Amino acid sequence: MKRRLYLWHRYLGIGLSLAFALWFATGVVMLYAQFPILTPAERLGGLPALDPARFSVTPAAAVDAAGLAAPPRRIRMGMLLDRPIYYILPSAEPWLGVYADDGRVLTAIDGKSAAQVARRHAPAGAQPTLLGLVETIDQWTLTNSLNLHRPLYRFGLDDDGGTELYVSAKTGEMVMRTTRSERMWSWLGTIIHWGAPQILRERVGVWRQAMLWLSGAGILLAATGLVVGLLRYRRRGYLLKGVDATRPFASPYLGVKRYHHWAGLAVGLVGLTWITSGFLYLNPGGSRQGPLSTTTQMTPYSIGGVRASTSPRPGQAEAMRGGPLEASLWVDPPASAWARVPARTAARQDRLPREVELRRFAGWPYYLFQFGAFESVTVAADGRGDAPFVRYPTEALVAQARQAVPGTLASAEILESYDAYYYSVGTGARRRLPVLRLTFDDADTRLMYVDPHTGSIARAYDTHAMVMRWMVFGLHTLDFPFLIRNRPAWDITIITLSLGGLVLSISGVVMSWRRMRPRRR
Known part of the structure; x- marks a missing residue:
């Protein structure tokens, strides 16, 4: 039985040692270099100022012009190339636009208009060059939220940072930005860690099954390694010939094998929890996606429902709103609502908002004037004239x-x-x-x-999500409160354990090469 256990560990290690080394190394990179995203702060910071007085079309008229069969999920107000516009999100459909100065529906954005949008988001002097139209996904547009904006125009800027911008052909909004540095570090970190190059992620079902089988085999490797390491550890020690026949050693190995043994005893359990939580992250058995499903249907941000379980249950969001988003409830036009915002509040936020969203709460309609990701003021829109509040x-x-x-x-x-x-x-x-x-x-x-x-x-x-918070994210990222509240304790812990994992896995690579390389006769 022991012999079989040793063989299982040996040959699993030959196949997976390099993968483990890459996972440990890229995990450290991911502490400081994330996959490119457009954060709310970056998105709002890049928007032009919005003058509510220019919105002559009411929200109700805009929704009527859109011709929706049911109330929309969301309504936002913004500016598109100096024109006021309502962005409306219908149920189960992508975003659409209705101009707020004449009530016309925005059918699509052409390449010339998209280039103008990109130019306004570019650094001074940089000129956007159209690199193509992304119909489904590319390496940097995997997230499901972009499905509501596709297809996307991709532009390159001739700036020092190698910036690329993505502009929605549906709304004309800039929805993604990457730099040369972000792309490079993503390849050295997130993409290798996820095993997610575009050629594989275009078929997310294949990618998911590959990662499940790879991580499942990794669990076997780590578990057998722990057992073998404990079996070969001897507290009273071994007397090793050719070293020191009088001195006992707790490990029977020498050279690289000894490094591998001690590293396994030190961090093997952590390695097992990391690979197991990574396996659970993919929610094995919880997805019905076929092998040819694309990332526009399922992404690593929400696979099989593990991460989605922290979203509200069906009906809860509408219960908080007190009903659907009926645009006819917005009696006050945007200009009159904005006029009630105190001058000192507006002045503190550079006078004009960057975006306005129509919100319903407890049945009442409100305008949410947003100046930044964490800066907003809410104004009632039901004609009562209530004072604004934060x-x-x-x-x-x-x-x-x-x-x-x-x-x-x-x-x-x-x-x-x-x-x-x-x-x-x-x-x-x-x-x-x-x-x-x-x-x-x-x-x-x-x-x-x-x-x-x-x-x-x-x-x-729910209970499942609370358990998964610790079983998946707690064990995988070690984001325990006592660590993340005391950085750099979190960084030091992960880096130290990862270095131990690198010693373990690289020594495994060396031993695998020595066993598999052709022997000279």
């Missing part, structure tokens, strides 16, 4: 959350800092604070976080 009253948020969750409310608390389930770590976009945390005695929703600035659910956890 945050909804806590009592109103709690009352509406009770409508969304049938279980008994156990506690409600405003958080001024992150906790174990609502947090930001690494290079990802930061989450807005303060946030309202509610706990329920409910099987479907145990924990809920509500953004008091928007009145919307930021995160919702």
Whole structure:
């Protein structure tokens, strides 16, 4: 039995040692270099100022012009090449635009107009060059949220950073930006770590199955290695010939094998938890996607529902809103609502907003004037003339959350800092604070976080999601509160363990090469 165990570990190691070395090395890179995304702060920061007085078409008229069969999911107000526009998101359809100065529907953006948009987002003096139209995906546009904007015009800028911009052919918005440095570090980090070059990610079902089988074999390798390492460890020691016949050694190996043995004993358990949590991240058995499914249907951000389980349950978002987004409720036009914003508030935010979103909360309509990712003011639009505010009253948020969750409310608390389930770590976009945390005695929703600035659910956890937060993300990224609140303790921990993993896996590569290389006769 032991002999078979050793052979299993040996030949799994020959096949997977290099993969483990790459996973350990790229994991360190990912601490500081993320896959390119356009954060809310970057997106809003690149938008032109918006003058609500130029919106002569009402929201209700814009929705009527769009010809929707049902109320839209979202409505935003913005500027497109100096023209005011409503961006409307229908149910189960991509974004569309309706100009707010004449009520015409935006049918599509041509390459010339897209180039003008790209030029406005380019550094001074840089000229955009059209590199192509991305109909489905490319290496940098994998995320599902971009499905609502496809196809995308891709432009290259002749700047020092090697910047590339993506402009939606549906809305004319800049939806993605990458730089040469981001692309290089993504190849050295995220893409290798995920095993996600475009040629494979274009068939996400194949990619997912490949990663499941690879990580599953990795679990076997790590588990057999731990067992073998413990079996070969002898506290009383071995007497090794040719070294020191009088001195006992806890490991029977010499040279590279000894490094491999000691590294396995030191970090083998961590390696097992990392590869197991990576396997669980893919939610084995939880996806019905076929082998030819594309990333426009499923992505590493939401595969099989593991990550999506922190989203609101069906009906909860509408319960917080108090009904669908009926544009006829917006009695006050944007200009009159904006006129009620105090001058000192507007002046503090450079006078004009960058974007306005129509929000409904507890049945009432509101305009959310956004100046930045964490800077906004809300104004009622129902004709009552209420004073603007930054945050909804806590009592109103709690009352509406009770409508969304049938279980008994156990506690409600405003958080001024992150906790174990609502947090930001690494290079990802930061989450807005303060946030309202509610706990329920409910099987479907145990924990809920509500953004008091928007009145919307930021995160919702059932029991499964709370377990997965630790089994998948806790064990994989070690984002435990006592570490991420005390950086660089988090960085030092991951780097130290990863270096141990590199010693373990590189020594495995060396031993594999020595065993597999042709022998001279």
